[in-house]
Amino acid sequence: MRIGVITFPGSLDDVDAARAVRLAGAEPVALWHADHDLKDVDAIVLPGGFSYGDYLRAGAIAARAPLMQEVMDRARAGMPVLGICNGFQVLCEAGLLPGALTRNSHLHFRNRDQALRIERADTAWTASYAPGERIVVPVKNGEGRYVAADADLDRLEGEGRVAVRYVEGNPNGSMRDIAGVSSENGRVVGLMPHPEHAVEDLTGPSTDGLGFFTSVLKAVVSA
Amino acid sequence: MSQVDTVGRAATTPDEEQPWAELGLKDDEYARIRDILGRRPTTAELAMYSVMWSEHCSYKSSKVHLRQFGDLPKSEALLVGIGENAGVVDVGDGYAVTFKVESHNHPSYVEPYQGAATGVGGIVRDILTMGARPVAVMDSLRFGRADAPDTARVLPGVVAGVGGYGNCLGLPNIGGEVLFDDCYAGNPLVNALCVGVMKHEDVRLAKAEGVGNKVILFGARTGGDGIGGVSVLASETFDAEGPAKRPSVQVGDPFTEKLLIEACLEIFAQDLVTGIQDLGGAGLSCATSELASAGTGGMHIDLDAVPLRDSTLTPAEILMSESQERMCAIVEPAKVDAFLAVCRKWDVLATVIGEVTDGDRLTVDWHGERIVDVPPRTVAHEGPVYERPMRRPADLDALQADDPAALPRPQTPEELTAHWLAVVASPDGADKSWVTEQYDRYVRGNTVLAQPDDAGVVRIDEQTHRGIALSLDGNGRYARLDPYTGAQLNLAEAYRNVAVSGARPLAVTNCLNFGSPEEPEVMWQFAEAVRGLADACRDLGLPVTGGNVSLYNQTGDVAINPTPVIGVLGVHDDVRRRVPTGWRAAGETVLLLGETRPEFGGSAWASVVHGHLGGRPPAIDLGAERTLGELLAALAHQDLVTSAHDLADGGLAQALAESALRHGVGARLGVGDDPFTALFSESTARVVVTTTDAAAVRRAAGQAGVSVTELGTTGGEVLTVEGLLELPLAELRAAWSTTLPALFGAPEDAVGTVPAGTVPSS
Amino acid sequence: MPRVVVDVVLKPEISDPQGQAVLAALGRLGHDSVRSVRQGKHFVLEVDGTPDEAELRKIAETLLANPVIEDVELHFPND
């Protein structure tokens, strides 16, 4: 199985995402923002970082990269896409996921080990977890406060599209403690915390993050 | 003066008035420039000499002392020594590591966010220049009193700047220091360290060789920011009103720097450069003269080719501009196209601005006229050298005689508890999460240990598990009491921090922060610290691979405490055997390795409880440090200890609190019949370890000749000192963790700390 | 060269922690007359020739602002 990891100018956690893909048992494939070539991958990860320096708004400039046209077409056709942190911001800016990520309520960049609850274990990226499972992975962002209009949030909740929620403390002031959301069909998922930093005992606070990357293996096989 | 001041014109107008004094040159220095050139310098030449001969760039006051580092016995591990942008050390398996610490003190006082951010940017470029991929950063910070109004202005901005730049580059921050003292009010210290990794064959040097090779300037456009910034600022004493000149500060663009890193690494991989140099203080003046001076020939630059952000800049300003995120490379003509292609891929602007020439002159043209024609060595490497007068501070005898032994000690268990909590809750002793949570420690996925562990540990090879450990330490109180011993104590602490992680210490870098070298008492402190550090490195068998000197850290005639910040690099053959700092499990035996004597001079206890600084710092025993370090490595190798924490500021009291709070595991302990000395002495060469096999640790320690004291057993939610006191961890944590948030935590404290421009944040 | 100014402000229903922090800081400094602060972005664009209003509005609404959370105000040279 081939999982693409896109590098935009300023992507930082692309090496980490590729490592997580490898540890999950798939083949990471490097994708370049300026190309139009998805290299026959089966799924795509948009990694964390500061694409274009986070200038203007986090993810805003990367969302308009040439390769994103391809990503949007394939995502709409059902290809699993995961956006982590900056990748989540890019997906929201590109309109693939609802809502927006804004400056943290405390106005600081914050990096800590964060407890999360898997709200939906039926998306392409969370199927390895049990519904309601508590996991701990790092969170690190300065613009991670998830916002949307109340009516939109009600709709998302109603449709079961809040995939991951912060528990035991909200690190950035996200509305309704939302850490990650999915597309209607559950194939596109975005979240601010970093599962790719929790895949090895040696370097992470846990190995709880690996489930995101093993989930997609099943999703692709069953698709 | 609208007319361009050419070399020809300078020759025919010898008596023209020149603003050499305003540019910071002394009259004999100006005379020497005239001597070298055989005429008066042109405006552009004067600009170049003045920045390059500034204290910051020329090391004119410190050079005679720093030579001692170069005279240390040759280390087998040292691949590149002092004199290059950063030293390079062999860490095994064909890997080389380069690391260096540098100050950005004065700019950070003027503009905390940008000053600190560009400090990180500068040191990262130094590491990149050596051919290495930067893999981590650290920061050592000093501020005035924690509750002083100016600290509320400076600290949040500095922290946001260090984080903003490093995070955006994708470099994990793996450690550092945050300390407070009145002496740093108006003179905050911002010392940033970067470490990079490469293979031996990838080492690159800063020299211009090969006649006809092209000089390529790449990265950001050149603007009017920071003209004379770093060099002039860092070579000047601030008066009570702040710096006399407020030159426009440099604004960092970490995004451009990230692209520059990736482009450079691709350029190195394709072997497209013969020499490379970053542009830091003194900008193009520095890069061109240093490259040419280190090389074999001369160099010619066409200044019209330099891409500008501001078309009104004069040639002298272009030469002096300290615009950030620029590099200069020497490239063979046949490789220029490939070089430019890599830059295009990464959206990095690159321009050929000149070439390596025959002969030994550095020449610069502007609008077709020659405005610079100098021997580059006289600019870069043969600047003035001073043997400044030195005098032992007049107050030192009185200070050393003021022994803290005379201070009232805690008499009751209640007082002991109160003093313990006071030390732990003091701004120096308190939890630093408020700062370190603003830094990304995880990026790149190789961070094995980071703050609050004693050392940062980074894996450099995922297959072999090889890794490195780093620590930065700089206690200014000890150095104030005795700069010779103080510098050694800082080295010993950094050495011990690296050793507790299980690593083998390998090399030393340093950043020497002092007051004005024109004050004989400061100069004496400086000379003593250098001598102490050099002697200690000789004793420990460690090379000094490089460093940085920051002088003029003083307000009016009051200098900061001498603050030699020392960095030690160690190597881990297998990072899976690293030893963390905190207690994780109940039922383990807590042992103290090393001997405790009543030593309170410069201690945290004296400072926090009595506001006292006096006496002598703790005695240094480098032999004991070395033995302890070897023992710790052996214990780690045999998996005999589950945690290790070195004892430093705040002694055992601080170390126990930090060990317990790390994972919320308490302990029941006994500390003997002089609990005050046991808890608050700062005797060196001591470490607390936990183990499930106390007998084996005792055996190993016995063989090494290290004394062992059994303190007790881990477990529970209380830190109990038998027969004396009980500290519930909740209470201890409340004392330890609320100090910085209470001082700096509210969002409104972040207002104004981050300027409008560059605020990367995701 | 003609300058077009684009101000980007958060929609009224979106909370603005930066503005609130400024307001709190003002209160602490004794500037009690300020009752509310909202923080947005201010862009100054220099354009070649006569500014094309439709194009600039599109730039402002689709790139400079995120319509999910922000509104824009354009100011043309002859305003």
Place this chain on the structure above:
Amino acid sequence: MPRVVVDVVLKPEISDPQGQAVLAALGRLGHDSVRSVRQGKHFVLEVDGTPDEAELRKIAETLLANPVIEDVELHFPND
């Protein structure tokens, strides 16, 4: 309630990497007529009673902007 607008812009000699990144993005998206972009902050303050110009100027210059690298422009209601 009277509204005072404060625009904070980088001093002309200070580099503006944000503005440059926006400009480059505009170029890639085919909006070639835009020649330069500078990005600043836009504050909207609501004040009680008649705005005190001197006080607001002080607020703008010392709190909203960093005078080392930024300039301010104030717009009062009757401007």
